[in-house]
Structures are given as structure tokens and as C-alpha cells.
Amino acid sequence: MAAQMYYADDADRAFVEDRKVAVLGYGSQGHAHALNLKDSGVDVRVGLREGSPSAAKAREEGLRVLGMSEASEESDIVMLLLPDTLQPDVYEEHVAPNQKDGEALMFAHGFNIRFRSIVPPQGIDVMMVAPKGPGHLLRRTFVEGGGVPCLIAVEQDATGNAREIALAYSDAIGGTQAGVIETTFAEECETDLFGEQVVLCGGLTSITQAAFEILVEAGYAPEVAYFECLHELKLIVDLMYEEGIAGMRYSISDTAEYGDLTRGPRLVDEHVKATMKQILAEVQDGTFASEWIAESRGGRERFLALAEAGRHHPIEQVGEMLRARMPWISAGKTSVQEASGGQV
Numbered sequence: 001m002a003a004q005m006y007y008a009d010d011a012d013r014a015f016v017e018d019r020k021v022a023v024l025g026y027g028s029q030g031h032a033h034a035l036n037l038k039d040s041g042v043d044v045r046v047g048l049r050e051g052s053p054s055a056a057k058a059r060e061e062g063l064r065v066l067g068m069s070e071a072s073e074e075s076d077i078v079m080l081l082l083p084d085t086l087q088p089d090v091y092e093e094h095v096a097p098n099q100k101d102g103e104a105l106m107f108a109h110g111f112n113i114r115f116r117s118i119v120p121p122q123g124i125d126v127m128m129v130a131p132k133g134p135g136h137l138l139r140r141t142f143v144e145g146g147g148v149p150c151l152i153a154v155e156q157d158a159t160g161n162a163r164e165i166a167l168a169y170s171d172a173i174g175g176t177q178a179g180v181i182e183t184t185f186a187e188e189c190e191t192d193l194f195g196e197q198v199v200l201c202g203g204l205t206s207i208t209q210a211a212f213e214i215l216v217e218a219g220y221a222p223e224v225a226y227f228e229c230l231h232e233l234k235l236i237v238d239l240m241y242e243e244g245i246a247g248m249r250y251s252i253s254d255t256a257e258y259g260d261l262t263r264g265p266r267l268v269d270e271h272v273k274a275t276m277k278q279i280l281a282e283v284q285d286g287t288f289a290s291e292w293i294a295e296s297r298g299g300r301e302r303f304l305a306l307a308e309a310g311r312h313h314p315i316e317q318v319g320e321m322l323r324a325r326m327p328w329i330s331a332g333k334t335s336v337q338e339a340s341g342g343q344v
């Protein structure tokens, strides 16, 4: 079934302009939502825990900062932008006691609603506005007059206005510039976890490291392996992002294209697809969610050890050395000129 798309004309900004919004958290998503809402003229405040290191930053950037309970108490809409594993405790302590029937609880990811680690009362509207991009991009594209596509979903519509509010909120953070798609908490959550596990994060990092290891073990120079397996990824991904897979193939050599068409499917064969299906099943039946919640509550020992091991992979050492000679890359810029602010 094709998804319903919404653009700026479909949103009635009054649904968010008439309400007070609390953004809880000032991390990747939090800072971008809060600043975009403020610049759109929405009455927004940021709710942070006592002694939060982000408070000074948020104030410097012109935002009103309150405690999480006060921000929730004062607002009609609470947007939870804390790490997913912390949200249930924060919700119980600061949000639930401060929300009245007819108010709205919003999320940027379906995790806690989908796996029922947060169960809001019936009288509350429950919606999702999930930007399909990291916070710094949500902020930057907004400042530039564009936006990041957003998924919206309505889990509970107590007031009859839930969809309109989510759409107006998406509009105020810039989402309707790029397109807003209506989905469900389950669809967003399950596809998001699956995508980050098998393609965007897990698939990509594992395939890159494995290919690097194989080249280095075969006696090729680590620098050559790094450029081939990691550095060039961006060029290919940019083409796919701009023109799709077919457009990317148009730009590469026919030798590369023939290798792509004949070797790619051999690599990602029925066995790999069966493993992907198993990973999807673990997302759908809650196995992954319970494992991650337990890991998080238990002190994150395995998570931290795996992350530490990843930081010591040989690809990081050679990469660090090579990128040090290309400072424009680490500055997140695409050209020497851009990185030096047009000075070159």
C-alpha cells in the first residue's frame, strides 16, 4: 500500500502555534527541534534534568530552559527527545504526573510505544514526528530553507486533532519542505531498527571492516584498502542519494557496473537474506528490544566493550592518519574551499 504524503500546504500551523511545546532533551534531535520550533514562532521551552551540561548551551542559543517536570507542567505538547532507554523513567517521574487529558505526548521514534515500555493514559494524544536524518542535518537544512523528510504517526487520538498537531509540528521543524509520510509506530520502529541493523549501521560497518581486513591480510597496503573500502563509500552513497541505484550505475565505469551486477548478488545471497529475515523476526517479536533494554539497565558492559573494540580496529588507525592530511573531510565539508570558509 502506497503511503500518504503531506507537504507544506497540507499543514495548518495554527495547531502548533496555539499550543505550548516542551522539548525534553537537548541532544542531537532536541537542539534541532527546539531551535527550528523557536525560529518558526512556536512557544517552545526546553526541559532538562538538574545540572544538565546542555542548559547553558540552550540558553545561549536563545531558548527558555526549565526542569523536566516544570516544562511538562507548563506545556500542552511534550516531545520526548532523550535516549530511548531513558525515556520510560523520565516519563514516569516528570511527564505523566504533569500531563492532563487533552494534552499531547510526542516521540521521534516508535520504540517505547511499540514495545510498551511507555503506556500513556487514554485521554492523551500520542503521536510521532520522526525526522529521517540526524539532528544537525535537521537544523542545517531548516536554516537553509529546506528540510528533512519526516514520518508521522498517531497512536492515540483523544482530541480528534492528533494528526493535525503532528503535521503542524512537522511543518514547524521543516519536515513538510521535504515531505511527510504517514506511518504507524510499529512500522516506523520495526523498519528503523531493521534498517540500521542490516544496512545503515550494522551492515555497512561490518562489510567495510571485513573487506578492509581481507585486503590487508592479502598483503595490500592498509592505506589503499582504506581509500577503496571506506573513503570512496561516500562518493557512491552520494550518487545513490541523488540519483538512485540506477543513476549511480550510470556514473561508474562499465567495469565497475559489471562487477556490481554479477558479484553483488553472489555476496548478498540467499544465506545473507535468510539472516536478514532472522534479524527482522527478532525486531518484530521484541527479542532485540528486550535484549537492549536489559543490556542498558544492566550497566551496558557488553555494549561498551564492543564499542571499545570497534575503536581499536586497524581501519581506525589508518583512517585517522589519512584524514589528518585532509582536514576538510573531518570538518564535515566536501571541499577545501568550503572547509576554509572560502579562504582558499
Ligand code: NAD
Pocket: 024, 025, 026, 027, 028, 029, 030, 048, 049, 052, 054, 080, 081, 082, 083, 084, 086, 090, 108, 109, 130, 131, 132, 133, 134, 135
Ligand atoms: P541524544 O543522545 O543525542 O540526546 C539525549 C539528550 O538527552 C542529551 O543531550 C541530554 O539533553 C538528555 N539526557 C541524556 N542523559 C540524560 C539523563 N540521564 N537524564 C535526562 N536527560 C538526559 O539523543 P537523540 O539521538 O537526539 O535521540 C532522541 C530521540 O530521537 C530518540 O527517541 C531517538 O530514537 C530519536 N531519533 C534520533 C535520531 C538521530 O539521528 N540521533 C534520528 C531520529 C530519531
Ligand code: MG
Pocket: 192, 193, 196
Ligand atoms: Mg534509528
